Every structure is written in C-alpha cells, then in structure tokens.
Amino acid sequence: MTQRAETLGVAVIGTGKMGADHVRRIQEVTSGARVTAVVDVDAERAKMVAARVDGCTAYTDPAAAMAAADVHAVLVASPGPAHEAALLTAFEHDLPVLCEKPLTPDAASALRILEAERKLGHRRVQVGFMRRYDAEYMKLKSLLETGQLGRPLMLHNRHRNVASAPGWTSEMLINDSVTHEMDVTRWLLGHEITAVTVLTPTPSDNAPDGIRDPQFVIFETDGGAIVDVEIYVNCGFGYQVQAEAVCERGTARIGDGHAMVTHAAGRWGGIIAQDFVERFADAYDREVQAWVDATRRGEVTGPSVWDGYAVAAVCEAGVRALEEGVRVEVELVERPALYQ
Amino acid sequence: MTQRAETLGVAVIGTGKMGADHVRRIQEVTSGARVTAVVDVDAERAKMVAARVDGCTAYTDPAAAMAAADVHAVLVASPGPAHEAALLTAFEHDLPVLCEKPLTPDAASALRILEAERKLGHRRVQVGFMRRYDAEYMKLKSLLETGQLGRPLMLHNRHRNVASAPGWTSEMLINDSVTHEMDVTRWLLGHEITAVTVLTPTPSDNAPDGIRDPQFVIFETDGGAIVDVEIYVNCGFGYQVQAEAVCERGTARIGDGHAMVTHAAGRWGGIIAQDFVERFADAYDREVQAWVDATRRGEVTGPSVWDGYAVAAVCEAGVRALEEGVRVEVELVERPALYQ
Amino acid sequence: MTQRAETLGVAVIGTGKMGADHVRRIQEVTSGARVTAVVDVDAERAKMVAARVDGCTAYTDPAAAMAAADVHAVLVASPGPAHEAALLTAFEHDLPVLCEKPLTPDAASALRILEAERKLGHRRVQVGFMRRYDAEYMKLKSLLETGQLGRPLMLHNRHRNVASAPGWTSEMLINDSVTHEMDVTRWLLGHEITAVTVLTPTPSDNAPDGIRDPQFVIFETDGGAIVDVEIYVNCGFGYQVQAEAVCERGTARIGDGHAMVTHAAGRWGGIIAQDFVERFADAYDREVQAWVDATRRGEVTGPSVWDGYAVAAVCEAGVRALEEGVRVEVELVERPALYQ
Amino acid sequence: MTQRAETLGVAVIGTGKMGADHVRRIQEVTSGARVTAVVDVDAERAKMVAARVDGCTAYTDPAAAMAAADVHAVLVASPGPAHEAALLTAFEHDLPVLCEKPLTPDAASALRILEAERKLGHRRVQVGFMRRYDAEYMKLKSLLETGQLGRPLMLHNRHRNVASAPGWTSEMLINDSVTHEMDVTRWLLGHEITAVTVLTPTPSDNAPDGIRDPQFVIFETDGGAIVDVEIYVNCGFGYQVQAEAVCERGTARIGDGHAMVTHAAGRWGGIIAQDFVERFADAYDREVQAWVDATRRGEVTGPSVWDGYAVAAVCEAGVRALEEGVRVEVELVERPALYQ
Structure with a gap:
C-alpha cells in the first residue's frame, strides 16, 4: 500500500453497450478513478450518459475530450474501425489508454499503431484482452x-x-x-x-x-x-x-x-x-482496476500493442x-x- | 446507476490485522470512499497506518475521530470488548457504522446496543457477517x-x-x-x-x-x-x-x-x-462496497443489531x-x- | 488362482423380488455356482422360478431342500420373520448360508442364532450387508x-x-x-x-x-x-x-x-x-461371488451373526x-x- | 432369463499376460464357461497354466486344441501376427471366436479374414474392442x-x-x-x-x-x-x-x-x-461374459471382422x-x- 495521487479522470470513448458498462464500472466499482468525459458520435447518447455522472462532460470529438484538463487517461470502447484515429490522438496528448479489443481491425493498421508507439518511445496502450x-x-x-x-x-x-x-x-x-x-x-x-x-x-x-x-x-x-x-x-x-x-x-x-x-x-x-x-464480470473489474492502479503509478502494464498486432x-x-x-x-x- | 454524492470519509477504529486490511480495502478496492481517520489505543501504530494514506489523521480516541468534519461513517474493527463504547459514541454522532463481528461479546451487552439503536429510532449499524x-x-x-x-x-x-x-x-x-x-x-x-x-x-x-x-x-x-x-x-x-x-x-x-x-x-x-x-476476500470487498454504497444513498442494509444480538x-x-x-x-x- | 472344486449347488429360500434376482444372479453372473433348489411357501411361484433353471427343483419346505444331495449351500431371501427357522435348519445340516438382512427381526432372536452358531462351534452364516x-x-x-x-x-x-x-x-x-x-x-x-x-x-x-x-x-x-x-x-x-x-x-x-x-x-x-x-448392482454381484468363492474354499467370510445381532x-x-x-x-x- | 445349455468349453490361445488373465477371468468371474484347453508355443508355460485349472489340457498346436471334443469356442490372445492362422483354423472347425485386438497386424491380412468369414457365410468372430x-x-x-x-x-x-x-x-x-x-x-x-x-x-x-x-x-x-x-x-x-x-x-x-x-x-x-x-477390469469381465452368453445362445454379437478391418x-x-x-x-x- 502506497500513498495515492489524486483521482484519475477518465475519458470513455464510445458509449455503446461496452462503453456504458465501463462508465458504470469506473464510477461504481473502481477505486481511484472517475469518468470526467464521455465521447460518442451520437451526441444525444453521449449527453444522456454524461448526465448520470457528476462532473462528466459529453463530447462528440475524441480530440476535444483528450484536450480537456480533467482528462488524464482514455478508455477506447468505440467500434474497431475508429480505434486507430483515437489511439493516434491519444499519442499526441501522450495519454495512457485502455483500448478494447481488437486493437485495430487488421494487421496492417495494427502495425501502424505499433510504429507510432515505437516513435513515441514508451508504451502508452494496454489492450483489452481481459481473460x-x-x-x-x-x-x-x-x-x-x-x-x-x-x-x-x-x-x-x-x-x-x-x-x-x-x-x-x-x-x-x-x-x-x-x-x-x-x-x-x-x-x-x-x-x-x-x-x-x-x-x-x-x-x-x-x-x-x-x-x-x-x-x-x-x-x-x-x-x-x-x-x-x-x-x-x-x-x-x-x-x-x-x-x-x-x-x-x-x-x-x-x-x-x-x-x-x-x-x-x-x-x-x-x-x-x-x-x-x-x-467474466470479475475479470473486467480487475482489468480496469489494474489499469487505473498502474496509470496512477505512472506505469503501463498488461497486454501491449505488440500483443494486439x-x-x-x-x-x-x-x-x-x-x-x-x-x-x-x-x-x-x-x-x-x-x-x- | 444514479449520480453519486461526494466521496465518503471513513474512520477505521482499530488498526490490527483486520482494521489495517479494511484501510487497504477502502483505499485500493472500494469505489466512493476514502479513509480520513484511523484510531488505535496504540498511538504509534495509528500514526504509522495514517502516514500511508493521503489526508488521513491518526487518533487514539474514537470520540475525537467521530467528531471530525471529514468523518462521515465509522468502521469498527477494534477488539470485541471495545465495540459497545464505540457504537454508543457513533449513535451520539448519528453516524453509520460497519461493525466487525461480534457485535459485542455477550447477549446482555448486545441487548444494550439494541435498546440504544431502538431509542435512536432508526438503524445505523451493519454487523460484519460477511458470508x-x-x-x-x-x-x-x-x-x-x-x-x-x-x-x-x-x-x-x-x-x-x-x-x-x-x-x-x-x-x-x-x-x-x-x-x-x-x-x-x-x-x-x-x-x-x-x-x-x-x-x-x-x-x-x-x-x-x-x-x-x-x-x-x-x-x-x-x-x-x-x-x-x-x-x-x-x-x-x-x-x-x-x-x-x-x-x-x-x-x-x-x-x-x-x-x-x-x-x-x-x-x-x-x-x-x-x-x-x-x-472470502471477495466477500469482504463486496461487503464494504455494499456498506459504502448504501451509506452514500442514506440507507442502512445488511445484518442488523438484532442479528448480532x-x-x-x-x-x-x-x-x-x-x-x-x-x-x-x-x-x-x-x-x-x-x-x- | 487355485484349482476349483465342483460347482456349488445352492438352494434359494424365498422367491420374491430379492430371491428371484439372486436366482438370476447365480445362474447368469456368478462363476462356480448354480441354483439346484428354490423354496417358497407359494408352491406355484417356486415351480415357476424352478422351471426356468436347468436341473432346479421346487420345494415349499426349506428343510426338504436342505436335505437334498445337490444342495451344498443356502441363500436365505425369505421375509425376516422366517429367517430364524431357516437358519436353525441350516445349522442342523451344517450348511453354509448367505442370509439377507436383517439377520432376524429383533435383538432377542438374533441372540438365539448367535447362541446356536456358537454351539455349532464354527461360523456358518454370512449376513447380507452388501455395502x-x-x-x-x-x-x-x-x-x-x-x-x-x-x-x-x-x-x-x-x-x-x-x-x-x-x-x-x-x-x-x-x-x-x-x-x-x-x-x-x-x-x-x-x-x-x-x-x-x-x-x-x-x-x-x-x-x-x-x-x-x-x-x-x-x-x-x-x-x-x-x-x-x-x-x-x-x-x-x-x-x-x-x-x-x-x-x-x-x-x-x-x-x-x-x-x-x-x-x-x-x-x-x-x-x-x-x-x-x-x-448397488455390482455390490450384490460381488457379494454373492465372494460367498460362493469362500464356500468353495471351505471358508466363511463377510459380515457375521455378531454383526447381524x-x-x-x-x-x-x-x-x-x-x-x-x-x-x-x-x-x-x-x-x-x-x-x- | 432363459434356460442355459451346458457349460461352454473354451480354448485360450496364448498364455502371456493377457491370455493368462482371460483364463483366470473365465474360471473365476465368468458364469457358464470354463477353460478346457490352453495353447502356447511355449509348452512349459502352457502346461503350467493348464495345471492350475481342473480338466484343462495343454497344447502347443492351436489346431489340435480346436479339434478336441471339449472345446466349443476359442479365445485368441496370442501375438497379433499369429491371429490370421488361428482364425482360419477356427473357421475350419466353425468355432466361435473372441479375438483380442488387433484382428490382424495390417489391412491386407484383415481383408483376407473378412473374405474367409464371408465365404463361411455367417459371423463367427467377435473382435476384442473392449471399450x-x-x-x-x-x-x-x-x-x-x-x-x-x-x-x-x-x-x-x-x-x-x-x-x-x-x-x-x-x-x-x-x-x-x-x-x-x-x-x-x-x-x-x-x-x-x-x-x-x-x-x-x-x-x-x-x-x-x-x-x-x-x-x-x-x-x-x-x-x-x-x-x-x-x-x-x-x-x-x-x-x-x-x-x-x-x-x-x-x-x-x-x-x-x-x-x-x-x-x-x-x-x-x-x-x-x-x-x-x-x-477397464469391469469392461473385460463384461466383454467375456457377453461373448459367452451370446455363444451359448448360438449368436455372434459385438465388434465384427469389418470393425477390425x-x-x-x-x-x-x-x-x-x-x-x-x-x-x-x-x-x-x-x-x-x-x-x-
């Protein structure tokens, strides 16, 4: 047990079934984090989800959310084809990411992410292989x-x-x-x-x-x-x-x-x-908690972009x-x- | 999922094996709560535990802790003979309590707690029957x-x-x-x-x-x-x-x-x-989370003083x-x- | 593996559900034995069962069956109250017996069997505790x-x-x-x-x-x-x-x-x-085979009259x-x- | 339950580990059969096994055993390469056979057995697939x-x-x-x-x-x-x-x-x-009993030469x-x- 830094502000990108469940998980089950931003191309859905969470802002543009001061980390739960853009934006802000599987829809795009993270020079992404x-x-x-x-x-x-x-x-x-x-x-x-x-x-x-x-x-x-x-x-x-x-x-x-x-x-x-x-409810809970804990310690653990590729x-x-x-x-x- | 009130400040009374584990649990596993006070007759031990938690004060007197502004709820993990006094003090401050088993060491003292809570007019105590x-x-x-x-x-x-x-x-x-x-x-x-x-x-x-x-x-x-x-x-x-x-x-x-x-x-x-x-690690986690959640909703659930008696x-x-x-x-x- | 004596001729006393099943067992499953006599107070039922077995005679009187030259051993499957008489008759002919449980209906009658076997000076009875x-x-x-x-x-x-x-x-x-x-x-x-x-x-x-x-x-x-x-x-x-x-x-x-x-x-x-x-089908098969094998070796094994008492x-x-x-x-x- | 014909006399060919175990099985566990002949190219071993069984003759030549009046059926437990000759001899005497697996060592020889049994016009062989x-x-x-x-x-x-x-x-x-x-x-x-x-x-x-x-x-x-x-x-x-x-x-x-x-x-x-x-002890017991029972009823059941082929x-x-x-x-x- 070590002293903890302040609560982690998380932007959840994608508010479909999986994303909404992660919002609930972070708010109700996870220690040391809260949802400060939700992003969805469907503005109404983003607003509806944000309205249920104290101090949470709704966005339609991932980049805008990632630029916000109260966003310290990103959970990508949008459809697979949207992952590449979201990950590259996160790299620009040097934000830690938990990216739901698949990393990206094919090996070629996964390879581009691999290359981008390699250029960044340090690991930023944990891929959501929750087993x-x-x-x-x-x-x-x-x-x-x-x-x-x-x-x-x-x-x-x-x-x-x-x-x-x-x-x-x-x-x-x-x-x-x-x-x-x-x-x-x-x-x-x-x-x-x-x-x-x-x-x-x-x-x-x-x-x-x-x-x-x-x-x-x-x-x-x-x-x-x-x-x-x-x-x-x-x-x-x-x-x-x-x-x-x-x-x-x-x-x-x-x-x-x-x-x-x-x-x-x-x-x-x-x-x-x-x-x-x-x-696998417990596995999801443990995965997100592990990601929050590592992120607050300034570390990246778990499945890597290489694993996703x-x-x-x-x-x-x-x-x-x-x-x-x-x-x-x-x-x-x-x-x-x-x-x- | 409903919007949550502010984070619950918990005083943990007793910092032996069980108490220290509850401090860890609230800080690292539980959503929506943090330990703002620890109490132990052993001042050194209390200080040592408090030092590991951001914003946590060490006390030797339970009443002093319960009077603090950042204490909203009490977790009693001291030895059984100390429970009666701690519970009665909590009743004075009308604070919600999670009291480790046994409620008190015998039926007569349990009956006194029962009577005190009955006079208070509403349930304040959840007894730690974690099974x-x-x-x-x-x-x-x-x-x-x-x-x-x-x-x-x-x-x-x-x-x-x-x-x-x-x-x-x-x-x-x-x-x-x-x-x-x-x-x-x-x-x-x-x-x-x-x-x-x-x-x-x-x-x-x-x-x-x-x-x-x-x-x-x-x-x-x-x-x-x-x-x-x-x-x-x-x-x-x-x-x-x-x-x-x-x-x-x-x-x-x-x-x-x-x-x-x-x-x-x-x-x-x-x-x-x-x-x-x-x-029973998961049961303890679930028990404390349930207590925190109910307390934040203004409710008292779980095993009652009657169960303890x-x-x-x-x-x-x-x-x-x-x-x-x-x-x-x-x-x-x-x-x-x-x-x- | 030792050389075996001739096939054991068994009289089955009682041709109800249990007795009839033992007849089938000895004829079709058990090695080294065959049913040479069946006994039932219901003469028709005894005849019907005997007719299905080559070289098997039907009797209504246990004593007559036990006196027959082709009867070397007795399996008692009649109702409990009839056991005492059957066992005493078997003792008269010094025949080995497999007696279905209960040995007899009460402790007093069991004690009489105990006394009779003790007088005989050697064990003759195996009680049918097949577990x-x-x-x-x-x-x-x-x-x-x-x-x-x-x-x-x-x-x-x-x-x-x-x-x-x-x-x-x-x-x-x-x-x-x-x-x-x-x-x-x-x-x-x-x-x-x-x-x-x-x-x-x-x-x-x-x-x-x-x-x-x-x-x-x-x-x-x-x-x-x-x-x-x-x-x-x-x-x-x-x-x-x-x-x-x-x-x-x-x-x-x-x-x-x-x-x-x-x-x-x-x-x-x-x-x-x-x-x-x-x-327990296999247990019954094994019990009867063990009794036949021991009997052919001239031994008495298994649960004793003391166990029955x-x-x-x-x-x-x-x-x-x-x-x-x-x-x-x-x-x-x-x-x-x-x-x- | 039907009336049974006389006890089946079995010749066991091969007295290695498997053959000796089948001799024990037929003598001690199987109902309705006994071993009347054992055959082994090792005359000493054949005699030693035969000596332990009442009324059992030792042979070195399978054909001689199969010609004996007290042999009604054959259990082939010799090494695989010897199976073909033994099976063809059994066909000459039209004797029912339980043949340990493999039927023969290869598909070509299995096909010859298939052809021979087909010419015989009725099934004689049960192959020892005891599962x-x-x-x-x-x-x-x-x-x-x-x-x-x-x-x-x-x-x-x-x-x-x-x-x-x-x-x-x-x-x-x-x-x-x-x-x-x-x-x-x-x-x-x-x-x-x-x-x-x-x-x-x-x-x-x-x-x-x-x-x-x-x-x-x-x-x-x-x-x-x-x-x-x-x-x-x-x-x-x-x-x-x-x-x-x-x-x-x-x-x-x-x-x-x-x-x-x-x-x-x-x-x-x-x-x-x-x-x-x-x-698989019980499976072997059940297999041999099933073969003896079918044989005494004049039937051939179980895995066929086609299965072996x-x-x-x-x-x-x-x-x-x-x-x-x-x-x-x-x-x-x-x-x-x-x-x-």
Whole structure:
C-alpha cells in the first residue's frame, strides 16, 4: 500500500453497450478513478450518459475530450474501425489508454499503431484482452510458471456461446471469438503462433444458414506446442470457456465453473453461465482496476500493442485457413525492442 | 446507476490485522470512499497506518475521530470488548457504522446496543457477517428463495481451519467460528435458532492439549429445521466452508471450491484455500462496497443489531451445551418493530 | 488362482423380488455356482422360478431342500420373520448360508442364532450387508486402514430414496434403511455403536401422512467417534448413498456418482440413480461371488451373526430414541470368542 | 432369463499376460464357461497354466486344441501376427471366436479374414474392442442414441499412459493405442473415418529418445464429424481415457473417474488409475461374459471382422500421416452384406 495521487479522470470513448458498462464500472466499482468525459458520435447518447455522472462532460470529438484538463487517461470502447484515429490522438496528448479489443481491425493498421508507439518511445496502450485478469486463467498461468508440471505440450480450449448475434459470418468466429484464445495461447505459453489450421464439421442445425459453426481451430507455436480450439457460437445451452494445459508431467484444467451443486429431479449438477458478462464480470473489474492502479503509478502494464498486432496477424492467417481449407503460416514483423 | 454524492470519509477504529486490511480495502478496492481517520489505543501504530494514506489523521480516541468534519461513517474493527463504547459514541454522532463481528461479546451487552439503536429510532449499524456477501452463499440464498426445491428441512455445514491461534479454548469454537453458521442459518432459512446441542468426539491429536476439537453442533429452528455444523479448527489440511441445504424436492451444496483441476503424480484434484482471507476476500470487498454504497444513498442494509444480538444469544446457549453436555434452549427477547 | 472344486449347488429360500434376482444372479453372473433348489411357501411361484433353471427343483419346505444331495449351500431371501427357522435348519445340516438382512427381526432372536452358531462351534452364516462389497465403500475402508489420514473422528452419511413403499412407518426408516449405516459405521470404523439420538425436522410434504421423514440420526461409538445419518426416504429426486469420513488429517467422501457429465439446456451435471438396484448392482454381484468363492474354499467370510445381532440391538435403541425423543444407550452382550 | 445349455468349453490361445488373465477371468468371474484347453508355443508355460485349472489340457498346436471334443469356442490372445492362422483354423472347425485386438497386424491380412468369414457365410468372430463394454462408454452411446442432444459434431478424446513399454516406436502410438479411439469413434458415432492427420508437439522429456510422444491425431468422418485424440503414452502421472461428445444441443463427457474424493495436505481430489487393468477390469469381465452368453445362445454379437478391418485401414493411414506430416485419406473396400 502506497500513498495515492489524486483521482484519475477518465475519458470513455464510445458509449455503446461496452462503453456504458465501463462508465458504470469506473464510477461504481473502481477505486481511484472517475469518468470526467464521455465521447460518442451520437451526441444525444453521449449527453444522456454524461448526465448520470457528476462532473462528466459529453463530447462528440475524441480530440476535444483528450484536450480537456480533467482528462488524464482514455478508455477506447468505440467500434474497431475508429480505434486507430483515437489511439493516434491519444499519442499526441501522450495519454495512457485502455483500448478494447481488437486493437485495430487488421494487421496492417495494427502495425501502424505499433510504429507510432515505437516513435513515441514508451508504451502508452494496454489492450483489452481481459481473460488475463480472470482468476482461473491467472491461477493456470501461475501454475505453468512454477514449472512443476514441466513444459506445456498441448493446450485444449473450448469456447461456446449460446447464440451468435444477427449478421455474424463464419469469419467472425475467428476474428471475434477465437482472438481470445490467440491471446491466451501466447500469454499462457509465452510462445508466438506460427501456423493455423481450421477444420469444420457439418454445421450444427443451430447455426444460421451459411455459417460454418462449430469450427475446430489448431495452432502450432514457435515453442513446439499444439493448441486446439473448439469454437461453437450457437451451442444453445450456455456460455463456456475452458482450457486444459497438458504438460510433460501433468495437466491443469480451468473453466468447469462448479460453484453450486444441486440434486433435484433425477439430476445432479449446476447452472451454466449464459453470457460473457456473467462469466467474466470479475475479470473486467480487475482489468480496469489494474489499469487505473498502474496509470496512477505512472506505469503501463498488461497486454501491449505488440500483443494486439500479433493477434491481428494470426486472425488473418486463420481466416485464410478457414476459407482455403489449408494450413496457413503466420507472418510477423520483427519484434521491436520496446516490446521485448 | 444514479449520480453519486461526494466521496465518503471513513474512520477505521482499530488498526490490527483486520482494521489495517479494511484501510487497504477502502483505499485500493472500494469505489466512493476514502479513509480520513484511523484510531488505535496504540498511538504509534495509528500514526504509522495514517502516514500511508493521503489526508488521513491518526487518533487514539474514537470520540475525537467521530467528531471530525471529514468523518462521515465509522468502521469498527477494534477488539470485541471495545465495540459497545464505540457504537454508543457513533449513535451520539448519528453516524453509520460497519461493525466487525461480534457485535459485542455477550447477549446482555448486545441487548444494550439494541435498546440504544431502538431509542435512536432508526438503524445505523451493519454487523460484519460477511458470508452474506459471498457469491456462493448468495446463490444458495437465491435458490432457496425461489422455492423450487420446496421448504428447507436440514442444513449440513462443514467449517474447517488449518490451525487455531495460540490461546484458543473449546468455547471459542462456538463463539468465534460457529457464529458464522449461526448467522448463515438464520439468514438462509429465515428461522430463529431455538436450541443447541454440542457433541464432541475424542479430540484430534492435532488439537492443542485440553481443546475439544472437532465439535459437532446441532441447531433446531423455529421453522422446524435441523442444522448440523462440523467445526474442526485444527484440521491441518486447509480452510473449508461448505453448506448443503436439504429441501423437500432437492438439495443444493456450496463450498467445494473446484476452480482449477490438475492431474499429476497419480492424483487429480485441486488446491484447498489455506485461510479465510483467500476464501472470502471477495466477500469482504463486496461487503464494504455494499456498506459504502448504501451509506452514500442514506440507507442502512445488511445484518442488523438484532442479528448480532440473536447470534450472541445462540452462542451463550452453545457454550452451555458444550460445557454441560446437554441440549440447551435459546432465549430471545421479543423482536422490536425496528427489526421486523 | 487355485484349482476349483465342483460347482456349488445352492438352494434359494424365498422367491420374491430379492430371491428371484439372486436366482438370476447365480445362474447368469456368478462363476462356480448354480441354483439346484428354490423354496417358497407359494408352491406355484417356486415351480415357476424352478422351471426356468436347468436341473432346479421346487420345494415349499426349506428343510426338504436342505436335505437334498445337490444342495451344498443356502441363500436365505425369505421375509425376516422366517429367517430364524431357516437358519436353525441350516445349522442342523451344517450348511453354509448367505442370509439377507436383517439377520432376524429383533435383538432377542438374533441372540438365539448367535447362541446356536456358537454351539455349532464354527461360523456358518454370512449376513447380507452388501455395502461392504461396494467398490467405493471398499476404497474408503482401504484408505482408512492405511491410517494416512489419521484416526476417524466423524462420519457424515446421506441416505436418500425416491419414495417409500406403501405401508412404511417412521420406525422403518431406522429398521430398514439406517441399518445399512449401522453396519457401515461398525465396519468402516471398527467401533461398536454405544448410543443413538434421532432428531426430526418438520416432515417433508413428500412424506405420507404421519411419517416422520426425513430423520437425522446420530451415533456415538466406543472409539469416540460421532456419526450422523440423514435418512430421507421420500426425497423424490433419486437414490443417493454418500459417506464422508472426517479424520485427523483429512477427509474422504464417496457416493457422488459422477460418471458421465453432460452440458445442455443451461445446466451441467449428470443423472442420479433411481434405486438401490442401479446403485448397488455390482455390490450384490460381488457379494454373492465372494460367498460362493469362500464356500468353495471351505471358508466363511463377510459380515457375521455378531454383526447381524449388533445392528439389531442398535435398531432397538434407535426406534426408542425416535419414539421418546431422547438419547438411548445401546446394550450388547459380551462378544463371544467365535466372533473376536 | 432363459434356460442355459451346458457349460461352454473354451480354448485360450496364448498364455502371456493377457491370455493368462482371460483364463483366470473365465474360471473365476465368468458364469457358464470354463477353460478346457490352453495353447502356447511355449509348452512349459502352457502346461503350467493348464495345471492350475481342473480338466484343462495343454497344447502347443492351436489346431489340435480346436479339434478336441471339449472345446466349443476359442479365445485368441496370442501375438497379433499369429491371429490370421488361428482364425482360419477356427473357421475350419466353425468355432466361435473372441479375438483380442488387433484382428490382424495390417489391412491386407484383415481383408483376407473378412473374405474367409464371408465365404463361411455367417459371423463367427467377435473382435476384442473392449471399450464398447465399459459402463461409461455404454452410457455415452445410449445418450447419443436417444438423440436428445442432437447430432454429434465433434468428439474430443484423451488417452494417457504412465509409460510406454521398452521397444515402443512412434508408430505404435497409432497402431496400439489410438486404435481404441478409432473403434470408439466408429461405434459411438456410427460413422466411418475418412481421413487422418497427425500433429506432434516437441516431444515430452518423458518420451524415450526418438519417440514422438505425445501426438495429436485428428479424424474426419463420413458423417461430417471432426474427432481429435490426444495420445500421450509417457505422461508419468496415470492412466486416463476420456471422451467428450459435442452435439448440436449439448455435450457429454466420460472418464473423469471421480469415485472417492479426499481432502488432505492442502489438496482435494482423488487417485488416478495407473493402468488399463484397473480402469477397464469391469469392461473385460463384461466383454467375456457377453461373448459367452451370446455363444451359448448360438449368436455372434459385438465388434465384427469389418470393425477390425476398418480400424486396420485407419491405422495405416494414421502411420502415413505421422510419417509424412500430411492429411491422409482412408480407403476401404465396399462393406459386404454380411456386415451391414
């Protein structure tokens, strides 16, 4: 426990479902921060959200918000295509940023952000891969780091959603869902992903017409591990995220979620979470608190722009692997010293 | 989400292990509050804790702290015998209080607090029965309230600690440990406890000389339920709190704590928490946040002085049941309208 | 593996549900035995069962069956009140017997059998406490015998049935159901039960009028252990038998029955067995095979007449404890040398 | 229950570890059969085994044993290369056979057996894929057959051994271990396997020099399912066989093996079986009993020569996939009417 500086004033860019939830989180759950600005191209929505928060100003222009004296840090929760501009503006003001995933929509734009931050000369951005803040993933990571089970050889992942939103495409299973496993793989194993293969069974009758759901995605890594991901976004029965690391001398599995066990009507068992909010609420809270705490200490921690870029590159390989039905190698630029 | 009033200034009375942890919690985890005063009869310790917090004053006299302009609420974490005086002083200043358990050391003093708050005419005290804020207990409570399993008939509880602190007595298993199950029984079932029986097996070799550990404690309730508690404070292997409600049409069990499952060295399974901090950290966080939120809304929620008094009365019956080896009935005064 | 003598000819006395199932078991599942005689006061039923088995004769008189040259051993599955006569006849022919529980309906008659076998000078009877042959109970017993968890201090038991048969009384919960836990307690712990207390919550709405169901039964043992049994014979949702031994340095639990885990419709979990046949089929098979094997080796193993008598004595104490609402001590005769 | 014919006389061919265990099984566990002949090229070993069984003759020549009057059925437990000759001899005597896996060492020889049985005009052979007789696999099969979870889309398998025997090669992981998952896949899903891919992470330090262990094997099926198998034969910590079927509306998992749960020394959990004998003892018992029962009824049930042939063909594709690092398609002859 060290003495703290003054309360952190945060500008939240984007007031959709995710942004509004972050406003609530910072105001009601997070220690040491408050929302001093909200930004949305929809001026009415920005005003409505700002009106609920004492001392919060509504903006339509991110640059204007970032220039305000009571804004010390920026949380980017706008749609992916708007991230690049917002990040570059933040760099101009040298403001710390928590940027929701994806960093940007593709590897080329991610690379531009990487270059811009490199020129700035110090890290400013934490990317919102919030699974790294989930208590179970953190336990798994800690266990792997002790080395007591030996080297990780395989990582089996399950990722299931009740139903996909309208308008989902087969590619979005890779770009919006499996991105989490891409980050988790890199973070848990400390490896880069070098190749992707995507296999698709006959689609489930639950899948909307034309959507290849579920998919079975396989990563190879530069540390010699094999990683598989079952992604099934229309499973109908619940939201489940499970991971099992198979190491030389043992395995470790998370995500069973067995809090309360009931016995009734001829069955034992429990309830399955129905969405990511329920499953990962604590992880979001911990992520934002960690970002606020680090920012107030003058530090940048958490997933970096390099992580955001690497995942974008794996996504592009994954989508090609899905479309062409072949194994696709991942190509990455050399890792800059800033991210070593 | 509603607009919030200014940050709550909290005086923390008592800066021992529990008090110091609450100071850390309010400063680093809790939204909307900060510690403006710490009080300890040990002036040096108070100063040391205050020095780590921006804008926090050290006191040795609780009354002086409560009179300060930047103190809006009080968290009592001093030893049990000091609670009565602190609570009465808080009533004089009409300050909201979060009082760590026990409310006071016995039923007679608890009754005096009850009377004082009743005269005040409104509730000011939330008693620190923090299990009510544990996510699993909350799920169990919600399930029971739906009525889908029918009426609860029995409640089986397990409560195990690695080792008792030096100086523990057989009575402290009832007064310091089983108090939690007394509160949980009353809260989960909505019943008052009417009789207590305590059975003791041959003590474990782990138990310090002369301590009857484990004990098997049985409650009868005015709702016709039978409740059993295994309390074993020197089990050596971990800290475990489990509860199984047996209802007419099913059962529900919490506390298995099966987050990460490993397979290694011929065994599957996981780690058992080693203390209550690990097991109930989230519950403490949630409890203090709930108290801060309610206080800022001008409300008093959570366990009441009546709950503190009722548990004190059950404790007295429990200790007699242990000492005399017989079933002892619990006697309660009539419940005042304030606590209906 | 040793060379085996000729196939054992078994007379099955009683061809009700249990007897008929044993006939099937010996013919189809058991190695080294066949049914050469069936006995029933209902001549038609005996003939019908015999007709399905090659070389099997139907009798109405147990003595006639036991005198037949092709009868080498007797399995008694007639109603409890008929056991005493059957056992005494078997003693006259010095035939080995597997006698279904209860040995006899009360302690006095059990004592007469004890005396008769003692006069015979060697054990002839194995009592049908088949839980001793259940794989999970056997594992628990083995673990306790290693001593690695230390001395057992408590044993928590759950015993639930879907529904009681027509005509059940409150006493039958003790005499027909809890008898299993009486035997299991004595066998697992190696203690005799010295006192019984029975507590009854407000009966479940599932219980037939006038039946006190569930009950909470507490044993004290001469080894200083406390044992509790939840017996709930109209729980509606399944058949469950669970036991948790709490030892000085750890606990061990059996009976969760988690073979196949499904995830569907918002729930994870599995199926609960609906009756004892499903739960204990393997135990019955193993029990009869063990009896056949021992008999062919000229030995008598398994639960003895002393075990049958001791359980009958505990039952009588239990029924008094239920009726009078008090703790009742168990009185046993001195244990004869034959059963040491 | 139907009346049974006389006891089945069985010739056991091969008296190694597996054969000797089957002799013990038939003599001590199986109802309705006895071993009347044992055959081994090692005459001493055959005599030694025969000497322990009443009425059992030792042979060195399978044909001589099969010609004996007291031999009604044959259990082939000799090494794989000897199977073809033994099976053809059994066909000459038109004897029912239980043939341990593999049916024969390769697809070409399996095809010759297929052709020979087809000429015989009726099925005589049950292949020893004993997982079909495991209680948990049987439950999973039953559940899938109800269709209540919808169509199976994926099947995730784990297959782990403590250590490989001396002399194991990378190919044997496919040919000796994954064969079980090949059969299970075909049986559970009712699909044929159409392609195999094998991925290998950097070998575990546990793996003997030059052995690629673990491997990750992927099947595609003619029913549009994707099946993955983790095979890890030097995991060091236990023997584990798990399967998870992912269907359209839910999943089902077997193999967790959670019979007894202990809490001790800071950990909860249980013991992992150390070999297949422990894990599948009941399956072997059930398999042999099912074969004896069917044979006495004059029927042939269980895995057929077609199943043995199909698995051999998948093995050949799997070994090529491993060696060449590519996806290999499986080629099967047309399925004869006898096996429809």
